[in-house]
Amino acid sequence: MVQLKPLKFDNLEIGFPVVQAALSGYSDWPMRLLARRNGASYGVCEVMLDQFLVNMKSNRKKNKHFLHISDEERPVGGQLMGAEPEQFSAGAVKLVEAGYDVIDINFGCPVKKVLGRCRGGYHLSQPDVALDIIRRTRRVVPAHIPVTIKMRRGIDDTDESRDKFFRILEGAFDIGLAAATIHGRTVQQRYIGPSRWAFLSELKQRFPDRVILGSGDLFEAFDCLNMIKETGVDGVTVARGSIGNPWIFSQTRILAETGSLPPPPTVSKQRDLIAEHFNLAEQVYGEKRCSIVMRKFCIKYSALHPEFQDVREDFKKIMCRDDWEAVLSKWYSQDRPGNYLPRNIHK
Numbered sequence: 001m002v003q004l005k006p007l008k009f010d011n012l013e014i015g016f017p018v019v020q021a022a023l024s025g026y027s028d029w030p031m032r033l034l035a036r037r038n039g040a041s042y043g044v045c046e047v048m049l050d051q052f053l054v055n056m057k058s059n060r061k062k063n064k065h066f067l068h069i070s071d072e073e074r075p076v077g078g079q080l081m082g083a084e085p086e087q088f089s090a091g092a093v094k095l096v097e098a099g100y101d102v103i104d105i106n107f108g109c110p111v112k113k114v115l116g117r118c119r120g121g122y123h124l125s126q127p128d129v130a131l132d133i134i135r136r137t138r139r140v141v142p143a144h145i146p147v148t149i150k151m152r153r154g155i156d157d158t159d160e161s162r163d164k165f166f167r168i169l170e171g172a173f174d175i176g177l178a179a180a181t182i183h184g185r186t187v188q189q190r191y192i193g194p195s196r197w198a199f200l201s202e203l204k205q206r207f208p209d210r211v212i213l214g215s216g217d218l219f220e221a222f223d224c225l226n227m228i229k230e231t232g233v234d235g236v237t238v239a240r241g242s243i244g245n246p247w248i249f250s251q252t253r254i255l256a257e258t259g260s261l262p263p264p265p266t267v268s269k270q271r272d273l274i275a276e277h278f279n280l281a282e283q284v285y286g287e288k289r290c291s292i293v294m295r296k297f298c299i300k301y302s303a304l305h306p307e308f309q310d311v312r313e314d315f316k317k318i319m320c321r322d323d324w325e326a327v328l329s330k331w332y333s334q335d336r337p338g339n340y341l342p343r344n345i346h347k
Helices: 029-037 050-055 061-067 085-098 112-116 120-125 127-140 159-175 197-206 221-231 247-258 267-304 308-315 321-331
Strands: 007-009 012-015 018-020 076-081 102-107 147-152 179-183 212-215 235-238
Touching: 018 029, 018 247, 029 267, 050 076, 050 085, 076 085, 085 102, 085 127, 102 120, 102 127, 120 127, 120 147, 120 159, 127 147, 127 159, 147 159, 159 179, 179 197, 197 212, 197 221, 212 221, 221 235, 221 247, 267 308, 267 321, 308 321
Parallel strands: 018 235, 076 102, 102 147, 147 179, 179 212, 212 235
Antiparallel strands: 007 012
16 A cells, blocks of 8 residues: 555645646547546646647637536646747636646657747757746736646756756746656657656655656556655656556556555456547547547557457548447457556557
């Protein structure tokens, strides 16, 4: 059994300190809601561009899913990414107006296209601009709404990069940042090589009274608890390890409470949750678009099936609801023990 302290951002109670990370292209309303129903105390929407939010036409059906939230998933965070401080803060206002409970600043995205446009992780190379963004964002966001940040441990492993990281983080806390999520890899690493958990330990020693969450290499319930135990972070955000596997949150809760890992979801339980996901997705995407959106999720869900390879190939072909129902009928009609998520499935 592991005694875990409830997570809190300023005066906002979060609860169990294992939460759903923002995932570009994935952490939409259906995914966040299913994570919540399966044990996550908090989730963050997929990152949105400030420019997109400022220019977004609210009546366009194609875009409505980006800002779709519901009371059942609260508290929920809106994550923002951009290049220019003034426009960034304008985007933050849009997220506040949409009803998000937390505004999260993305200074961690390592995608080449994002970096080339001076967004995401690029800001770790320019502390003055980064702090201007944080300052302006905190100024326009109402005081009762926490502002948080997602960072990597630096652009690279040079001393200069390290100094810039700490200048940004220290300045952010002075401005009024409620919490920081730190990924243990550098921007240069992207997702290659191990996440350096020792850096998270260093951060908690340096900022013992600040709320710091860890990220990186969290694919099993044991990983989540081990990161908290080994580094002393206040919580962890599960990213790739939760795609097609919302059970990681309930498994972590049970492991913390009992000391034993529950069995993986059976094929029958997988079927029920996939069907639930499809129905939720249909509400925000519509019947025609829903099947295409769900394809990428179903491919991830298939990793838990005992005949993973064959199931995945069939899910890759779905184009409509009939296709999806045919795959469920073929592979999920007979209840059998399931698998835990393979550690290398997202690598």
